[in-house]
Amino acid sequence: MNYWRRFLDWLTANFSSRGRSVIPREQVSVRPIGIVRNGVRTPRPEGWAHLVSDVVVRAELLDLLDGIEGYSHIFVVFAFDKVPESEQRIRVRPRGDARIPEQGVLATRSQLRPSPIGVSVVRLLKRRRNILRVEGLDAIDGTPVLDLKPYFPNYDAVPDAGIPQWARDLAAEGPTPAR
């Protein structure tokens, strides 16, 4: 791309009607609603699919869970709280696999992203009061949980979603294509 075109893009991004698109600088603060317990002490690229974890929710939020046991799967939204800002990356190679082209970190599920948020779909095995036993959560022991959401297949499942060829090749190999 030549410099003139690049300059026009910059001009458009900063001074056009998109000037309305001022992105808020204030941080959004979220108090954890719970914590992950699974005995996994260190991050690892694989081995999460059948791991059983407990999500221990703050006791005073007990009534807010009413009805969640009616769902077979839930989203767990959690914080990558162990990643120092200095380790954040612009680009990463998923799984550290040399066959995969480098990707912008927002085009991956890597924890080295600017917003330290993870989202995972897990199977809800059982609820006992404020403790949810789940399978497939890819978060280490002690991870702060920010939110839980029921999974609606008619809304959240896109079985035919398109992914790049390298990701299709990897998907055939294992269940954790991204991080």
Place this chain on the structure above:
Amino acid sequence: MNYWRRFLDWLTANFSSRGRSVIPREQVSVRPIGIVRNGVRTPRPEGWAHLVSDVVVRAELLDLLDGIEGYSHIFVVFAFDKVPESEQRIRVRPRGDARIPEQGVLATRSQLRPSPIGVSVVRLLKRRRNILRVEGLDAIDGTPVLDLKPYFPNYDAVPDAGIPQWARDLAAEGPTPAR
């Protein structure tokens, strides 16, 4: 449940080996990476499925998006920044529909939840530099975007996930069963 049983539960929750499960009190702070532009000024229960929105990402994060255009669908993680804490609820009735039993707010996708975070799967129509055009994002104009993630069907799609009977009945009616 009698008081003795309730006392035992309280004891277990607070002083057993679960005592390790001290839930961090520190808030997790996230700086928005972008903003939603779609001209929708007020919240509404329906009418999102075919809405086209622009997600305008901070210009300095441009390179972090490299490769995201290879996915047909992405997760958008956003902040419910317009909901005052005083409006948060313990239980809600999804869609305000009297036929639906009241649910704990964490068992719904309601914005009246303790952690003001929304997660939606959307179709990625097009990327132009730092602007992603998406379809199906249920967030109003000006909503801060906290994170974007590629959608992997082999990982995120659970077409046969179980939901309660009332939600199955509703799913037959429309595309937004939860909020």
